[in-house]
Amino acid sequence: MTISKRGIQMLAVPISFVSLLISASSLACGGDWYPEVQIDPRIRGVAEAEKTLAKGNYVAAAGSVVRMIPQIETLGGNSRDPLLARAARVLSLAIVRQGGKLSLERELPIELFGHWLGKSKLDQSKNLAWSVDTLRRQLSVRKDEPGLMTELAEALSKVDGGQDEARTILESLAARDLVGSPQGYQVLAELRRQKGDDAGQKLALKRCVSMASGSKVCEPSAPRAS
């Protein structure tokens, strides 16, 4: 039997295509075959950003989020994608703890700077407002999540007119021993001081110090005067 050149060509194309598909999308699993799992590298990246944030390296954490997900400003606040939500939460908190200013010059290409650097008061306000909005949206999905409520209160304490709401949130959490971070207690201490509650301030600072394990987060500063 002779096979024409044209016939070989017609067979070769689909065979090579199929073999390419198999080799690219399958993985040996004992005697069976499984499709290979494609892992989104951002899963690891966001987890690393969370760790970086937890270590107090806020600018680096923010930089890695914006670098990985440049559209985070528009996607993060509204997204129900858990990964994007986590990334947006990291960025929000980094912004809050940096007072709206992120020195990302060495972290990002210039085209990604946007207003994240917070060079002007307006940009700082914009950043902080984005953080409040993002955390509030996330809280509307994860209702009553104390960690998120603590972070929202932290953010609110930094924006004009947000202190009363911040204090209400933190007092409610503190009454149930649910404040999610030493920073939360530090903000509560400052808010109590602003209200003239010296005893309450001392108590909150004490909780901050014991939880912060010697770091500087409990030093007074942060919330804007109401």
Added chain:
Amino acid sequence: MSVSCFRLLLLSCASILLGACTRPRVRLERATAAASVAQAAPAPNAPVGRTRGDAARGRELIAHFECNRCHDGTGLGSAPLARNCFSCHEQIMTGKFPVAASALARFRPHVASAREAPSLTAIGARFAERWVVEYLLAPHDLRPQLTPSMPRLPIEPAQAADIAAYLMAADGSTEVPPSVVPGSASRGREIMDQKGCTACHAFSGVQPFTPSAASPANSDAARAAALAPDLRFTRDRFQREQLVRFLLNPQAVKPDTRMPNFDFSPEQAADIVAYVLGAELTIAPIAPFVRLSLLSRPVSFEEANRQVFSRTCHHCHTDAESAGGDGGPGNSGGFGFAPRGVSFSSHSSILAGYVDAQGERRSLFEPLSDGTPRLVAALLARHDELRAAPRDQVRGMPLGLPPLSAEDIQLVESWVAQGKPL
């Protein structure tokens, strides 16, 4: 790769792997039909002082408590891989889990001791229904070589009766038991010594047997031995005729059993039964748990997390968001537990507490009536459960695993007392 990433991977892989890598399971084809029969006929060994359970309801409860997450032979088929306790571990150990070899190497030490649970096939052909009910309500460690044990689930007495009725009915043999002549306990002990029964089975409370060589770790023999119950409990579990029949041909009674068929004669079986059911037991009481005083040195979250939270708690109480939606039974719910929202994924998530029965968030560190923080009380309660003295206020943790050491509890308690520092 973090444990959270691993869980995410595991969950994301599940949909792909489902159906492709499931282990062959013994299914109870007769389950439903037999269940209806069971309702009509009261069992001779039904729990004292109460009517027999409803087998049809028992089947629903088996699904509600997700018994098939750990056990084969429930009549419900396999739980999906992402919710199956041991199939994933097995795939990791055998290299079938589709992740890099380096990741497998990291996972293996964590799962090597938790690869399987006994199947529930032929419960009715083996056990006394009364014992099944009691065990469901107050489980204890039957298998000293198996790390996980039956967890104390939120099962009510009536539910236990229903589940037992279903399990008994599903596998109840109608075969006439062999006539059992009384055996000789002393001969029975000799036969057991010759056959090396205690190479697999513990028999606590009796005079020690001649020691047998231990099987190599992770060998089939070692895995079979891990499933072998302590024979001390056999007198509670089996009826005499059931045990004779099982010894004469284990696979005929329970097709998936690892118990070898020793081709015992009826007389030998009767002798062994006489010893196993009648040997005098001298059980030393479990020593009271000694709670260590608080550490004076600083304890950081990093240390408590590395030593306890990430190693033990995180498996069932993880962050749902980073685990693809299911934060484990202790967070998203499962095994009949309502979602409690407890996550040991981070310092912040631990501080976020749990959701109580009224839907309110409460602290894990809230002091109970004796002043013990709830989290610490749960760790202590696991020790109480071992001494058959469960606490009313809290369920012992870790669920279905050995209790934490006194030193680990001391570490957690000290961390809490120091203000939960980072």
